[in-house]
Amino acid sequence: MPDTAGVWGPRRKLRMPVRHLAGESTGSFVNRLAHAHELELGELLGRVGVGRQPVNPRLPALAEVYVNRAALEHLAALSGRPPHRLQLALTNLQRRFLLPGDEPACWQWPFEVREGHLVRCCDLCALARGAREAAWLVCPDPWRVCLRHRRFTDDHRGEEPQVVRLDELPEVMRAHAERLQLQRRFGAAGTELFADGFQVVARWWARMPDLWSWTQRAWRVGLEAQELRTAPLVIYPEAVQLAREMLRYEQEGARSRAARAVWVEQVQQLMSGWGLEGDEGCELTQWLDHHSRPAASVNIGVAPEDGEEESRLLLRFAAPRDPVMVADWVSFNVIDTERQDWARGWAKLKTYVERERHARVPYGHREGATPLGQWVAEQRRAYAAGEMSGQRARRLEQLGMVWSLADERFQENLEAAKAYYGQHWTLCAPRTATALDKPLGMWLANVRRPGALEGHPEWKTALEAVDEDWNPAWPPD
Structure with a gap:
């Protein structure tokens, strides 16, 4: 019996089993x-x-x-x-x-x-x-490190190398192992500490992406030093080291002005070893201001049984974090240094959408001095070629970006076809048929022509889901 498709489901399983991967989409x-x-x-x-x-x-x-x-x-x-x-x-x-x-x-x-x-x-x-x-x-993060095979992957599309080998970056492998150890030992607090350290160092990278040690790491694995996708990889060791220093500050629990000054001086000495000098300590002060008052101590570890002494670590973690904020920090979303021209184009498109209630910008349209129509056409080209990052594509989708005008027109006509089928129980409609103010009969005649659906198997599937005889062997008229 064939495994026929559609809303009624398959009749039998496919012949070849496919093993899933842990965490696969x-x-x-x-x-x-x-x-x-x-x-x-x-x-x-x-x-x-x-x-x-x-x-x-x-x-x-x-x-x-x-x-x-x-x-x-x-x-x-x-x-x-x-x-x-x-x-x-x-x-x-x-x-x-x-x-x-x-x-x-x-x-x-x-x-x-x-x-x-x-x-x-x-x-x-x-x-x-x-x-x-x-x-x-x-x-949970837009990038991932595989310790077993020494690989780094991320959510960028169409950029080479798509899988980065880390054989030349043992310090990154060690940093990742330390991060996992930190999170295993301290749970959510460890995750938040790494998020804090990562966010601060990422801000330094945004101002100084050409730091020699970071540039060298990028070059050693074949990445462009100043590309946004490179940042999580090259700053990883420093982010983990700073998280360790933040953990030490939290554990000591001292919040006096003198204690703050000593801690900042110690971290700045560490920074000088990385090649960071000058005014790069302002983020440290901001972090300290957020941690100006310790919260109640939290026991980390397994609780003692009756008669045993308390041996768990007391972690005085200052202020609880919003988990969404922590995810954003680790995901490098908060300091997303978008190219200024792309950000301006996105802002102009947002203005256009708010005014016109759609994102179908004519090619020749200008929004002030910005050739918005050409900019939108370039975004469609980059998307179709797989050259657009997932983050940019999501931002455009949120504005109602139409990636294919042909697909949009097909979906509008498909809705008309569904309405016609609901009334007549067939899509064998004459050329003069209309539905939802659409010339449905003429449209069906056009898509029945040989080659009309070439390159669009999903369109054929959608029509068959409405009526499997949408393209009959006999004349519809």
């Missing part, structure tokens, strides 16, 4: 499942349920798939796993991420990941699990 797993069976991604998604597929072909690197309960069951059947096992394997299939509604089976592929970042998986880790193509993980 749903989009990455579905993409690998499709390729393992020589299917187009849109064709496989059509067997999971109905939904709108994005235009950009590099989808698993750019966005995530979310499904409802019925589509989860279909995907589980296709992969040969019970739904609960698949939910354990893929984070974004967990109950809290499921789309509302049980029927019909549907999926969404929004550009914005609800939580975390899509980060390239270490190529050797993926290969060990049988994945012979790029795979993507959902990570």
Whole structure:
């Protein structure tokens, strides 16, 4: 019996099982499942349920798939796993991420990941699990270090090298191991300490990206020294060292002016060894001001049993942090040094959207002295080529950016087709048919022409989901 598709789900599982990767995104797993069976991604998604597929072909690197309960069951059947096992394997299939509604089976592929970042998986880790193509993980940070294989990956798209080998940067490997030790020992407090240290050093990098030690690290692994994606990697050792110094200050608990001055002097001596001189200590003062009053002490470690002495470490962590703020600090979002011309273009587009209520800017349009239409066209080109960072793309998506005008027109006509099918139970519409004030019959005649859907398998899948006989062998008229 064939495993027919659509809202009714597959009849049987696919013939070849595909092993998941720990922390893998749903989009990455579905993409690998499709390729393992020589299917187009849109064709496989059509067997999971109905939904709108994005235009950009590099989808698993750019966005995530979310499904409802019925589509989860279909995907589980296709992969040969019970739904609960698949939910354990893929984070974004967990109950809290499921789309509302049980029927019909549907999926969404929004550009914005609800939580975390899509980060390239270490190529050797993926290969060990049988994945012979790029795979993507959902990570709390927009970058990831693999200690086992000495690899650094991030969420940047279309930039080489996509997997950075760290054999030439043993100090980064040591720093990552120390960070993990800090977090294991102190839990959330350790995470916040690293976020503090990372944020301060990142601000120094924003002012002095050409520091010799940072430039040398970038060059040793083939990265551009002043690129934003390089910063988390090259400042890692200093960020961890500063976090250690912050931990020492918190543990001592002294908050007098003299104690502050001594601590700042000690850290500045450490900074001079890194090559940082001058006025780079202002962030230290700001951090101290935030920690001017110690909070209640927190016991770190395993509680003693009856009759045993207290041996846990007392950590006087000054001010509790908002977890979202901590994630932003570690993610390098707070000090995102966007190119000024791109930031100006984004601001002009925001003004245009607020006024016009859409982001479909004509090519020749100027917003003041800014050629906004040309700027928007360049963003579409960069997105289609996979050269745009995930952060920039998300910002444009939030303004309602239309990546493909053809796709937008198709979706408008598809809604008209659904409305017509709801009334007539067929898409064998005459050329004169209309729906939702659209010339539906003429549009259907155009998309039925040979080659009209070439390069858009997701369009064909969407039409078949409405009516599998949308393109009949007999004349529709």
